[in-house]
Amino acid sequence: MTHVGAVVRRGDTVERPAQPHAPVLHAHLRALAAAGFDAAPTPLGVSEDGLRERLGHVPGEVPLPPFPSWALTDEALRSVAALLRRLHRASASLPVDRTVHWPAELADPEAGSLPDSALILCHNDICPENVVFRGGRAAAFIDFDLTAPGRPLWDVATAARYWVRLSGEDPGAARRLRVLADGYGLTAQERAGLLPTIERAAKAARAFTERRVRDGSPVHLRALADRGGWERWDRHQAWLAANRAALTERLLRDAR
Ligand SMILES: Nc1ncnc2c1ncn2[C@@H]1O[C@H](COP(=O)(O)OP(=O)(O)OP(=O)(O)O)[C@@H](O)[C@H]1O
Numbered sequence: 693m694t695h696v697g698a699v700v701r702r703g704d705t706v707e708r709p710a711q712p713h714a715p716v717l718h719a720h721l722r723a724l725a726a727a728g729f730d731a732a733p734t735p736l737g738v739s740e741d742g743l744r745e746r747l748g749h750v751p752g753e754v755p756l757p758p759f760p761s762w763a764l765t766d767e768a769l770r771s772v773a774a775l776l777r778r779l780h781r782a783s784a785s786l787p788v789d790r791t792v793h794w795p796a797e798l799a800d801p802e803a804g805s806l807p808d809s810a811l812i813l814c815h816n817d818i819c820p821e822n823v824v825f826r827g828g829r830a831a832a833f834i835d836f837d838l839t840a841p842g843r844p845l846w847d848v849a850t851a852a853r854y855w856v857r858l859s860g861e862d863p864g865a866a867r868r869l870r871v872l873a874d875g876y877g878l879t880a881q882e883r884a885g886l887l888p889t890i891e892r893a894a895k896a897a898r899a900f901t902e903r904r905v906r907d908g909s910p911v912h913l914r915a916l917a918d919r920g921g922w923e924r925w926d927r928h929q930a931w932l933a934a935n936r937a938a939l940t941e942r943l944l945r946d947a948r
């Protein structure tokens with residue numbers, strides 16, 4: 693999330709601000725590891741006051757802006773998608789506890805109305821800064837702060853918004869979306885639902901930004917100004933709506 697400067701590495705461990713439900717997140721990371729997903733930090737404990745947590749440091753490279761070209765290749769994206777699928781396979785074998793106070797702002801808005809069988813614990817923040825790469829391929833996900841119940845497709849949609857430039861500036865956007873869908877192994881039904889889900893995720897992300905800006909958050913005010921203000925959001929959302937049909941057709945074309 694936005695703990696600028698508060699994440700400290702000490703040798704093999706990382707110390708960072710802890711979420712109020714950090715013990716639940718640590719149990720989740722342990723359960724994922726027990727279910728065979730080893731591509732996440734090892735949880736090492738929460739401080740007595742509950743304000744800091746310790747995690748194992750994952751060796752590798754994390755792309756930070758301006759993102760290096762190796763992080764923006766189709767190969768890198770394919771590996772992120774495949775790793776997300778692995779995370780979801782493991783997550784699908786675990787129960788979803790709806791009584792936990794999961795962060796809701798950027799979570800799947802449909803989770804509340806869906807049966808447990810449709811939900812997993814999504815990561816919800818698969819941005820480049822939260823992926824550790826080794827040899828140009830995704831090796832682990834970090835920063836599980838936004839984990840919350842949702843449809844697997846929601847996690848794919850939020851990842852798409854981070855890894856594919858969806859505003860008409862990238863002529864390869866349709867191809868990149870297809871790389872993500874194929875790398876993950878989306879079903880035809882999921883492919884048909886991806887664009888509407890991305891549009892819903894864009895709405896949720898915009899509402900989140902609007903609230904932070906209204907509250908005067910310096911980080912979000914600066915990010916908004918640096919990235920072209922509300923006009924940029926308008927263009928992104930208009931482009932998604934205008935290209936929904938063509939992008940969906942490309943996702944479904946000859947899909948297995
Ligand atoms: N377990 C880890 N292994 C390797 N690197 C890590 C680990 N945890 C954090 N980092 C590094 O620290 C950065 C920030 O950590 P993290 O994503 O956990 O927190 P954040 O709340 O997003 O912080 P920030 O706002 O500073 O990005 C990551 O982008 C990554 O480079």
Ligand SMILES: [Mg+2]
Pocket residue numbers: 693821822835
């Ligand atoms: Mg992060």
